Amino acid sequence: MCKKTIEGSLDGVKGIEEANWNPKNDKMTVSFDSELITLEQIKQKIADVGYDSDSHRAKDKVYDNLHGCCKYERPKK
Numbered sequence: 001m002c003k004k005t006i007e008g009s010l011d012g013v014k015g016i017e018e019a020n021w022n023p024k025n026d027k028m029t030v031s032f033d034s035e036l037i038t039l040e041q042i043k044q045k046i047a048d049v050g051y052d053s054d055s056h057r058a059k060d061k062v063y064d065n066l067h068g069c070c071k072y073e074r075p076k077k
């Protein structure tokens with residue numbers, strides 16, 4: 001479910017060629033056209049569905065609505 005949500009945040013986004021989240025190491029690999037989308041925009045799209053990155057934090061309300069199995073220990077604000 002988490003994989004589908006995370007990868008799905010980039011489905012149909014202009015400039016995204018491929019997105020793959022590996023649940024074993026919690027790493028996202030994204031191939032993209034940097035002339036159409038930036039890394040910052042990609043991280044924001046993922047945060048918008050509830051998942052934090054090193055530079056973007058999901059809104060608490062969005063994170064709280066994740067299915068229980070998709071929640072993770074979040075660093076303090």
